[in-house]
Amino acid sequence: MTIEQIRKTFDSFLEEHLAFGQPEGLYEPLHYLMKQGGKRLRPLLLLLATGLYDDRFERGLHAALAVELFHNFTLAHDDIMDEAATRRGKPTIYKKYGLPSGILTGDLALIYAYEQLVMGLPASLAIRLMAIFNGFAVDVCRGQQLDMEFEMREHIRMEEYLQMIAWKTAVLPAGALQIGALIGGASEEEAAILHRFGLQLGLAFQLQDDWLDTFGDEQKTGKRKGGDILQQKKTALVVYVLEHGSPEQARHLLEALKSDELQDAEKIAAVQGFLEVSGAKAAIDELQRKYTREALAQLASLNLPEARLQPLKMLAEELMGRKG
Amino acid sequence: MTIEQIRKTFDSFLEEHLAFGQPEGLYEPLHYLMKQGGKRLRPLLLLLATGLYDDRFERGLHAALAVELFHNFTLAHDDIMDEAATRRGKPTIYKKYGLPSGILTGDLALIYAYEQLVMGLPASLAIRLMAIFNGFAVDVCRGQQLDMEFEMREHIRMEEYLQMIAWKTAVLPAGALQIGALIGGASEEEAAILHRFGLQLGLAFQLQDDWLDTFGDEQKTGKRKGGDILQQKKTALVVYVLEHGSPEQARHLLEALKSDELQDAEKIAAVQGFLEVSGAKAAIDELQRKYTREALAQLASLNLPEARLQPLKMLAEELMGRKG
Structure with a gap:
């Protein structure tokens, strides 16, 4: 199949x-x-x-x-x-x-x-x-609530952000995999491994989504770049600067995001440049790759023949290869 | 207990x-x-x-x-x-x-x-x-949808109105009774009888609610009379006139409900009078009593000692005795 x-x-x-x-x-x-x-x-x-x-x-x-x-x-x-x-x-x-x-x-x-x-x-x-x-x-409700609360807050730690996206988007694919495995006859242990695979894949996917919205190739993503910036979203990239940048850098970024003096294209370019120079671009890319690696390692730990795992692996690679 | x-x-x-x-x-x-x-x-x-x-x-x-x-x-x-x-x-x-x-x-x-x-x-x-x-x-969702649709419609048949209140309010007490009986160890047949009891009690309760809002004793209900009239609600009383009255009566009632020339107290008095003269007051009272009787007959058909049935019967009578 x-x-x-x-x-x-x-x-x-x-x-x-x-x-x-x-x-x-x-x-x-x-x-x-x-x-x-x-x-x-x-x-x-x-x-x-x-x-x-x-x-x-x-x-x-x-x-x-x-x-x-x-x-x-x-x-x-x-x-x-x-x-x-x-x-x-x-x-x-x-x-x-x-x-x-x-x-x-x-x-x-x-x-x-x-x-x-x-x-x-x-x-x-x-x-x-x-x-x-x-x-x-219940977790998806918690994630939605946290997401709404984050909009009102200035400072968000990366740990909190990861918790939010885990609840809001990653627990669902994780639960779907766990449920599917149990229906197929997997043991609870095997189903738990697939749950972890789904959770890490979901986190990687959301981090990639954040990254692509700001740095992606429009030809490949089919979406206009910079939507998150114009909506002033606190993506993983922004949260990275809030956590790892100096107070001045954080202030500078939030001001650029909120500014209404810049044209859209200028604002996108300014924020992109800032997120690149501050190291956020590279760091979020690396974090996403780390979660993808960990996800695939979970699959490898299942005691299943390579051929059996192939379709799931291919889907994961397709999902995580959107940067080209 | x-x-x-x-x-x-x-x-x-x-x-x-x-x-x-x-x-x-x-x-x-x-x-x-x-x-x-x-x-x-x-x-x-x-x-x-x-x-x-x-x-x-x-x-x-x-x-x-x-x-x-x-x-x-x-x-x-x-x-x-x-x-x-x-x-x-x-x-x-x-x-x-x-x-x-x-x-x-x-x-x-x-x-x-x-x-x-x-x-x-x-x-x-x-x-x-x-x-x-x-x-x-699912039925409660269907009832809510129908209720919203009725607001937009001129004419509603009594049969449709009863279906709406069955879905929106009566299936829940009916289901609660059925579930409770099965947990207690009742047979499916016994649980189904209690479901019917709940459905008829729920219908009677909602009809009584409609009646009390227009004709109730404020001392006993603790609510101001006429709220439904001022909100132009198509209660069972109104639906009765739409179904059994002449086209002129129906038009007259809807005009009185929508009129913005009357003071609140005048409008309430006018509509009350109309609902009484048209026979709606007596008919809805009788319909409610019929459902209450049928509900209690369901209870009687259970093969249980009278003492055992007492608390449920008392609750039903308390609920249905709000007219005093």
Whole structure:
């Protein structure tokens, strides 16, 4: 099974299992939300983990849909909290259907996630997966809260920043891998190794995301550079300067970010230059590489033949190779 | 065990099991939400149902907390959707802590509800309860959607209105009773009878609520009369006229509700008079009594000694006796 085949199988499964019902006004926004697409990374990770231990990766399909529903629940609600107007070039759900629908559709996605999670599994396994799912669900809320609090704060330590992105983005792929492995028949120890792999991969991915937004090759990322700078986001790069720079450097950076005297292009260039000279660019790149190495070392520690690990490794390398 | 003792036991349990954690900004609003009080009706119904079949009603405490968390999740989100500023005389959660906190606190309450629901139970029972819980959770979303849609519509049939209140308010006490009974060791058949009891009681309760808001004795209800009229709500009384009145009567009523030429007291008196003359007052009172009778008949059909049924019957009579 190639990654592409698994993705296709998942997409058909999602299409078949999208709930329909009355009133239509409740279900149409849910379908819009779930079909905005995206890379289906979390269900893919889950199914690849199932496939490590059982050739019938399809056994993980309901749980894979559960993590995708959960992910979309967070998008629906976070977009309201962050006042985001578009996602992947289309209006966010609350912009298209109104605030009440944005909230209610997120709620429905979360409830369906729980429904799908336990479907068709032996009760004791289902209850074990529930505990994992509840654990990361609470953590994702904690991460969102911390992220909002950081916007109001001047100073953030790197340790706090890493905790925030772990909760907000890394625990979900980690939990997806752990769940997928257990469905496939892995031991708790093996599933825990895959959880660590996912956590470190998730951290590396978010650090790379921060780095690419400021220093990436627009041809490769397909995104305009400097969005985070213009939104004055406290990315890992900024947090590095706040922690390791002198008080003057920190002040200088925050002033440049907040300045309304500079044109957009000037501001981006000034902040980029500053983040490079201060060592943040190199340091965050190195930190990301460290997490990627550690993630891959986790995979290597699994007692599995190289060929079996290949698809998961390829996906990880694809995800982490966006710098080209 | 008296109802008061069970309520006290539940309140201490809730106090002990309220989650604490980091960041504080996430947990403080949750505690505010859960401590706004209220009558704890849904957990009480659940524990009374457990107590019908098992003297250790405490076995239902985690599930009772789950339904109370679920109820509070709906309050947190519905208050945003309905733009409600106060609840029981205190600011609603999103008014006090802001919109993002209102959303996030509701999400957290829902996740904790699932966590509590399955706690300490045999896996197969836990999975059975999950299915019941998911069922009413989706229905409550459907009811909320329908309620919002009704605001935009001129004409609503009584059948549709009853469906809306069944989903929005009656399935939750019904599900709580069913869950409580199963925890106590009831058969599926017995639990289904208690579900029907809860559904009919819930419908009766909501119809009584509509009636009391327009015709109640302020001394007994503790609420000012006519709130629904001033908010132009399409209550059961209004829906009755829309369905059974002539087109002229319906138009006349809707005009009176929307009129901005009348003083508040005049408008209330005019609409009250109209609802009485048109037969709506008597018809909704009779409909409520019918559901109450049917609910109590369900209880009677359980093969249980009268003494055992007493506390649940008393609670139902207390709930349905608010007209004095």
